[in-house]
Amino acid sequence: MGEFEVHRVRFFGLVPAGVRCLAYQRNGARLALARTDGAVEIYNFAANYFQEKVIPGNEARSVEALCWGAGDRLFGAGLGGEITEYDLSRLCVAHSVDGGGGPIWTMAANSSGTQLAIGCEDGSIKLFEVVPGGIQFERNMDRRQGRILCLSWHPSDTYIAAGSIDAIHVFNVSSGQTVQGIMVSYHMQKVKRKCIVWSIAVLSSGTVVTSDSFGRVQFWDWEQGTLQESHTVSTSAVLSLSVSEKEDSIIVGTSTGATYQFQLLPVKTGSLEKRWVRTKPFQHHTHDVRAVVHSSTALISGGLDAQLVIRPLMEKVQKKGYDAALRKFTFPHRRLVCCARKARLLLFQFSQHLELWRLGSTDKTGKDGEVLPLCRMPEHLVQLKSKGPEHIYCSCVSPCGSWVAYSTASRFHLYQVQYKGNSISVKKVPKVPKLVLPAYQLQFSADSGSLFIASAQGSVHVLQLLEPGGCKHLHTFWPPSGCPEAVYLLAVSADGHWLAAVGGDWAIHVYNLKCFKHHCTVPTYNCAVTALAIHPVTNNLVIAYSDQQLFEFSIPEKQYTAWSRMVQNSGLHKVWLERDSPITHITFNPKNPSHILLHDMYMFCILDKSLPLPDNSALLMNQSTLKQLPETARQWQLHAFKICKKFQPLLFADLLDENSLVMVERPIMDFKTQLPLPIQQKKFGT
Amino acid sequence: SPPSSEDEAPEEVSFGAAREVVETERKLMGEAARRHQELLKEKRRRRQELFVEQKVRSPLTARFAPPPGPAAAPRPTNCPLPAETEAAARGRAAGAGRRAALTGFTSLYLTRPKGNYTAVRLKDRSLTGLHQELAKDFLNAQLYGPDANRVQANEFFSLENKKDPVKKAAVQFVDKSWG
Numbered sequence: 001m002g003e004f005e006v007h008r009v010r011f012f013g014l015v016p017a018g019v020r021c022l023a024y025q026r027n028g029a030r031l032a033l034a035r036t037d038g039a040v041e042i043y044n045f046a047a048n049y050f051q052e053k054v055i056p057g058n059e060a061r062s063v064e065a066l067c068w069g070a071g072d073r074l075f076g077a078g079l080g081g082e083i084t085e086y087d088l089s090r091l092c093v094a095h096s097v098d099g100g101g102g103p104i105w106t107m108a109a110n111s112s113g114t115q116l117a118i119g120c121e122d123g124s125i126k127l128f129e130v131v132p133g134g135i136q137f138e139r140n141m142d143r144r145q146g147r148i149l150c151l152s153w154h155p156s157d158t159y160i161a162a163g164s165i166d167a168i169h170v171f172n173v174s175s176g177q178t179v180q181g182i183m184v185s186y187h188m189q190k191v192k193r194k195c196i197v198w199s200i201a202v203l204s205s206g207t208v209v210t211s212d213s214f215g216r217v218q219f220w221d222w223e224q225g226t227l228q229e230s231h232t233v234s235t236s237a238v239l240s241l242s243v244s245e246k247e248d249s250i251i252v253g254t255s256t257g258a259t260y261q262f263q264l265l266p267v268k269t270g271s272l273e274k275r276w277v278r279t280k281p282f283q284h285h286t287h288d289v290r291a292v293v294h295s296s297t298a299l300i301s302g303g304l305d306a307q308l309v310i311r312p313l314m315e316k317v318q319k320k321g322y323d324a325a326l327r328k329f330t331f332p333h334r335r336l337v338c339c340a341r342k343a344r345l346l347l348f349q350f351s352q353h354l355e356l357w358r359l360g361s362t363d364k365t366g367k368d369g370e371v372l373p374l375c376r377m378p379e380h381l382v383q384l385k386s387k388g389p390e391h392i393y394c395s396c397v398s399p400c401g402s403w404v405a406y407s408t409a410s411r412f413h414l415y416q417v418q419y420k421g422n423s424i425s426v427k428k429v430p431k432v433p434k435l436v437l438p439a440y441q442l443q444f445s446a447d448s449g450s451l452f453i454a455s456a457q458g459s460v461h462v463l464q465l466l467e468p469g470g471c472k473h474l475h476t477f478w479p480p481s482g483c484p485e486a487v488y489l490l491a492v493s494a495d496g497h498w499l500a501a502v503g504g505d506w507a508i509h510v511y512n513l514k515c516f517k518h519h520c521t522v523p524t525y526n527c528a529v530t531a532l533a534i535h536p537v538t539n540n541l542v543i544a545y546s547d548q549q550l551f552e553f554s555i556p557e558k559q560y561t562a563w564s565r566m567v568q569n570s571g572l573h574k575v576w577l578e579r580d581s582p583i584t585h586i587t588f589n590p591k592n593p594s595h596i597l598l599h600d601m602y603m604f605c606i607l608d609k610s611l612p613l614p615d616n617s618a619l620l621m622n623q624s625t626l627k628q629l630p631e632t633a634r635q636w637q638l639h640a641f642k643i644c645k646k647f648q649p650l651l652f653a654d655l656l657d658e659n660s661l662v663m664v665e666r667p668i669m670d671f672k673t674q675l676p677l678p679i680q681q682k683k684f685g686t
Numbered sequence: 687s688p689p690s691s692e693d694e695a696p697e698e699v700s701f702g703a704a705r706e707v708v709e710t711e712r713k714l715m716g717e718a719a720r721r722h723q724e725l726l727k728e729k730r731r732r733r734q735e736l737f738v739e740q741k742v743r744s745p746l747t748a749r750f751a752p753p754p755g756p757a758a759a760p761r762p763t764n765c766p767l768p769a770e771t772e773a774a775a776r777g778r779a780a781g782a783g784r785r786a787a788l789t790g791f792t793s794l795y796l797t798r799p800k801g802n803y804t805a806v807r808l809k810d811r812s813l814t815g816l817h818q819e820l821a822k823d824f825l826n827a828q829l830y831g832p833d834a835n836r837v838q839a840n841e842f843f844s845l846e847n848k849k850d851p852v853k854k855a856a857v858q859f860v861d862k863s864w865g
Contacts (some may be wrong), residue, residue, distance in 0.1 A: 022816065053834060062818070079817075079821045079822060080818060080820045081817065081818070102814075102817045102820035102821075103817055103818055103820075105821075121817060121820075121821055147821075147824070193833055195829055203694075213828065235835075236834075236835060237828075237829070255829070255834075286842070286846075288829065340762055507855065667842070672839065672843070673839040673840075673843075675839075676830065677830060677836035677838065677839070677841045678836065678839070679834070679835055679836060679837070680835050680837035680841070680842070680845075681842070681845055681846075681849075682838065
């Protein structure tokens with residue numbers, strides 16, 4: 001199949017931001033997630049937990065609470081004191097309203113999603129009404145002393161329970177008056193710390209559940225003002241809790257990274273009396289778990305270790321097997337690395353800057369598995385810092401390495417990079433045409449002569465790049481039947497004839513670049529596209545979907561290829577379909593037209609279309625077995641999928657030339673040291 | 687023959703007259719001393735004025751100089767300047783215009799020593815920012831404060847290695863700044 005020299009790159013210093021809030025949309029099966037850097041992401045559970053939308057963060061924006069309102073509207077609030085509505089079609093902030101109470105610590109919607117209650121730094125709880133086009137201040141509740149750190153509506157929306165420092169307050173919603181105040185403190189000798197109530201929930205029965213900084217989960221009868229049950233689950237704070245819809249199960253997250261499940265179980269089998277029992281402990285995270293969600297089938301937790309963990313509950317899952325598997329997501333489901341093949345450059349996208357690196361080189365050869373010494377080290381050529389608080393949406397470098405472009409929420413930047421011997425100069429390209437911003441995806445043409453900009457409402461702009469350093473807007477493509485969502489993926493053919501674009505509605509449109517017309521639309525599939533690429537020789541469009549399906553569509557013939565139909569008929573291997581992460585990049589080898597190179601977070605694969613497809617009884621990852629077999633015996637075992645799992649976690653993989661590959665890895669340990677400090681774990685004998 | 691006055695008794699002066707003479711002498715001495723003191727004071731005042739005038743020539747002090755006159759109450763020397771509003775400063779600047787005409791006036795305000803304060807524009811440091819910082823400080827103190835039992839990455843991951851089913855060596859970072 002081939003021998004490759006692999007540039008194993010580990011100098012992409014990406015540090016993903018921790019997970020701060022989670023909000024589950026029950027009817028849509030979508031999860032909204034907010035990170036500590038202000039980024040908001042949407043995961044589509046039905047599409048195999050694909051991260052379908054990302055709204056990049058902002059230095060000035062802090063998100064402390066996230067909730068869904070009526071009509072699938074997403075609201076966030078933070079220490080900046082504002083309630084923000086997010087536009088999920090245009091992936092930006094729709095509008096903001098000042099809460100009027102200083103920093104906002106918590107926010108919750110009522111059961112119908114028509115009212116938002118916020119808990120503020122000044123001790124007040126304010127009610128806002130969700131109206132078309134925005135939110136409107138309704139009224140204040142009775143103001144207490146001490147910042148409101150958490151609040152929860154009773155399912156009937158008649159009262160709200162709020163947690164503060166050393167106290168819980170219960171308010172009647174219609175009158176706004178405090179109807180109960182409960183002191184929550186820790187009566188142990190010599191302990192002078194205040195008891196912080198980090199999270200709260202109200203059950204239909206009227207029981208109020210709280211979690212506090214002393215590691216306790218407590219159940220209160222708010223009317224009597226008495227403590228019903230108290231469970232100490234940890235020596236460190238319990239930061240988050242979530243109750244299931246049926247109110248028979250609770251998940252709590254602690255500072256140590258441990259999560260615990262509480263279940264309402266009968267005292268004795270068959271008895272009517274029930275009590276809350278701490279059942280399952282989990283240790284999926286290494287750092288504080290500040291957000292948890294209890295969905296109908298799974299326990300979901302997000303930690304400051306940047307991981308999102310989805311733990312299906314065995315008894316709730318219908319189909320055993322892969323549906324019941326634990327899912328862990330650390331890195332984004334999109335490319336943050338761009339490769340200029342000819343120039344052997346890599347462009348790394350960080351949240352507020354870009355790094356351009358030149359790969360090193362070696363003049364030695366070796367055997368399989370050997371590490372070759374470098375004669376020239378990789379060089380950090382340019383660092384482009386984005387001015388202002390906005391984070392970067394997308395970036396790209398041209399194949400020749402002379403053009404670099406990136407976009408933030410309100411600004412688009414295009415630079416020319418000139419290499420004169422050993423020195424590098426970066427020049428900003430002036431008079432870039434005014435476009436509707438932000439750009440969601442950028443792609444240079446194969447000849448580095450044009451730049452394609454993915455924009456809102458399914459549109460793609462074509463910018464012609466001119467020497468010595470200018471650009472001109474050539475054309476804008478629009479999908480024929482309109483699209484409310486933005487384009488998030490682009491692919492260009494090597495001959496510069498075709499452009500494929502995927503919008504948030506998952507429709508793939510192919511445009512003709514020679515006559516600037518819409519060419520065709522790929523038949524709709526009920527899953528999100530995670531990667532697509534156009535073959536340089538055949539102009540076949542290869543598509544990877546989030547359910548791990550692969551399709552090959554012939555652009556000139558406007559139909560699926562015979563190979564694609566064969567794949568669909570025989571079906572892909574079970575192990576292939578049960579992979580945890582989506583394919584984020586597809587590329588080709590011009591010297592071997594029947595090869596498709598693709599990768600996900602944990603594997604790199606060369607798909608040889610000329611070889612037979614494996615059936616479920618065959619071993620999918622058979623490279624090591626094949627190596628041990630003699631040449632003659634190998635051909636009976638060969639199948640199309642050649643998978644290598646040596647390089648992980650894999651952020652990017654590409655073919656540099658016919659004999660070399662580049663693999664960008666980001667070992668988890670390399671960034672864990674740069675996260676906020678974890679809690680000390682004690683163990684006997686250490 | 688020359689009269690020898692040494693043989694004669696001194697002149698007889700009455701007690702009252704002698705007392706009067708002493709008193710007048712004392713008064714004269716006192717007045718002289720006072721005049722001397724006042725002269726010194728005057729000298730000091732003139733020197734002070736000179737220094738003051740030199741300071742007044744700088745436009746910044748002219749702007750922040752309090753209005754002269756007996757109505758102006760003396761301020762303590764360590765009063766922090768950020769507490770003043772821009773409007774009050776403007777008022778004082780108007781008063782400073784009158785400064786040049788007055789002489790023999792000393793003000794404590796303009797001679798106070800350098801305080802430990804910084805003058806900032808309220809427009810640059812928003813109230814929201816201040817509140818946000820306070821809130822973040824509270825959060826940091828609760829989660830990462832002295833009671834939080836936090837540990838460096840090195841120690842944490844070494845312990846993880848020891849707790850693993852397959853025990854591994856403790857973690858030692860090549861880059862010491864990683865903790």
